[in-house]
Amino acid sequence: MDISKIYNELNKKIIAKDVIDLTRALIRIPSHEYVDGREKEVGLFVYDYLKANDIETELIPIIGKRANVYGYIRGNGQGKNLLLNGHLDTVPPFEMNFDPYEGIIENGYILGRGAGDMKGPIAAMLYAMKIINDSGIKLKGDVMFTGVIGEERRSEGTEYLVRSGIKADGAIVGEPSSYEYAIGHRGLESLELVIRGKSAHGGMPHLGINAIEKAAVLIYAIKEQLIPKLNERYSYKMGQSTLNLAVINGGKQTCIVPDEVRIKLDRRYISGESVDSVIAEFNEIINNIKEKDPEFDAEVIRLTDYLEHPPLDTDENAVIVQSVKEAVNYITGKEAGLTNKRGWTDAGLISKMAGIPTIIYGPGNIAFSHTKHEKILIDDLITGVKTYLYSILKFCEIEFDHFSI
Numbered sequence: 005m006d007i008s009k010i011y012n013e014l015n016k017k018i019i020a021k022d023v024i025d026l027t028r029a030l031i032r033i034p035s036h037e038y039v040d041g042r043e044k045e046v047g048l049f050v051y052d053y054l055k056a057n058d059i060e061t062e063l064i065p066i067i068g069k070r071a072n073v074y075g076y077i078r079g080n081g082q083g084k085n086l087l088l089n090g091h092l093d094t095v096p097p098f099e100m101n102f103d104p105y106e107g108i109i110e111n112g113y114i115l116g117r118g119a120g121d122m123k124g125p126i127a128a129m130l131y132a133m134k135i136i137n138d139s140g141i142k143l144k145g146d147v148m149f150t151g152v153i154g155e156e157r158r159s160e161g162t163e164y165l166v167r168s169g170i171k172a173d174g175a176i177v178g179e180p181s182s183y184e185y186a187i188g189h190r191g192l193e194s195l196e197l198v199i200r201g202k203s204a205h206g207g208m209p210h211l212g213i214n215a216i217e218k219a220a221v222l223i224y225a226i227k228e229q230l231i232p233k234l235n236e237r238y239s240y241k242m243g244q245s246t247l248n249l250a251v252i253n254g255g256k257q258t259c260i261v262p263d264e265v266r267i268k269l270d271r272r273y274i275s276g277e278s279v280d281s282v283i284a285e286f287n288e289i290i291n292n293i294k295e296k297d298p299e300f301d302a303e304v305i306r307l308t309d310y311l312e313h314p315p316l317d318t319d320e321n322a323v324i325v326q327s328v329k330e331a332v333n334y335i336t337g338k339e340a341g342l343t344n345k346r347g348w349t350d351a352g353l354i355s356k357m358a359g360i361p362t363i364i365y366g367p368g369n370i371a372f373s374h375t376k377h378e379k380i381l382i383d384d385l386i387t388g389v390k391t392y393l394y395s396i397l398k399f400c401e402i403e404f405d406h407f408s409i
């Protein structure tokens with residue numbers, strides 16, 4: 005379906021100032037982990053915005069005062085349903101170079117915490133929905149917006165969404181993507197290695213089992229045996245399989261033989277690997293050491309008490325991927341490049357747990373996310389609205405009988 009004519013008509017209805025004002029309003033509502041109720045206020049704002057624009061909306065309480073907010077434009081039931089997903093939370097301001105919550109405009113940018121990650125992209129999604137809703141166009145498929153809580157910590161909002169049985173034929177996660185798209189990223193697993201020894205007086209170390217010495221053997225084995233294997237695992241969509249030994253604790257005093265060492269690590273894995281295979285690889289190394297050293301005692305513990313954070317691995321030929329790529333091409337005149345350099349996002353849960361083909365695409369430069377100078381270029385923001393608008397029309401299609409502009 006060639007939707008460019010209709011898109012061109014709707015494009016004329018975009019009022020840049022309205023998009024800017026909406027983004028600034030969202031930035032002005034802090035929604036990080038140290039705010040009482042966290043995303044509550046920003047969720048209410050989105051709810052009110054959708055309601056004021058005559059778009060069906062609901063708040064879904066998740067934890068205490070914290071709620072997801074959803075918005076719906078219903079199609080005629082004969083098309084593909086689209087999910088637009090964005091997280092309502094941000095990281096804390098820490099020490100930013102400017103007032104994080106004023107929404108300052110400078111050199112064509114809007115400045116503030118969440119400007120790019122991801123209140124700007126959320127504003128672009130909401131505004132694209134408003135344009136479509138105002139136009140009176142009847143889509144064939146539904147558009148569902150899900151503003152979710154907690155992505156910067158443990159993704160409680162999207163976890164709830166996938167556990168509640170969300171269904172759609174395609175999804176866009178609007179993380180800022182610098183005009184590149186992602187259809188893959190690595191899964192994320194945090195693990196702890198616990199190495200146990202036996203304490204004794206430091207003057208008589210032969211009476212104990214030194215957990216630090218045992219930990220050294222384990223660390224060396226990981227470095228020599230496991231890391232070279234990971235270096236050979238690469239996916240063009242996801243990048244390199246990696247392991248980072250991140251935190252180590254052990255021992256009490258110099259006069260005591262240490263009886264325990266704990267090592268926390270970050271393991272980023274690609275398709276073909278899984279949480280089970282990741283754990284099994286550590287157990288294999290531990291068992292090999294045990295065979296040679298009966299005193300060696302270690303175990304692997306998962307540090308995650310939430311739903312696993314699986315890789316994102318979407319088929320390049322999925323309709324949603326083709327729709328967004330066509331949108332970018334039409335609007336910018338350039339092919340969107342593929343990136344495999346993303347951290348973990350909610351797209352992993354949506355694609356793996358809910359089985360929805362998912363693409364990451366959003367306005368804003370990812371390099372500014374979480375920084376002291378977070379900002380979004382206003383031109384990018386407007387291009388974001390256009391891209392979502394085109395993608396919705398393309399993916400959901402239009403019922404021409406009811407089409408009137």
Ligand SMILES: [Zn+2]
Nearest residue numbers: 091121122179
């Ligand atoms: Zn984000």
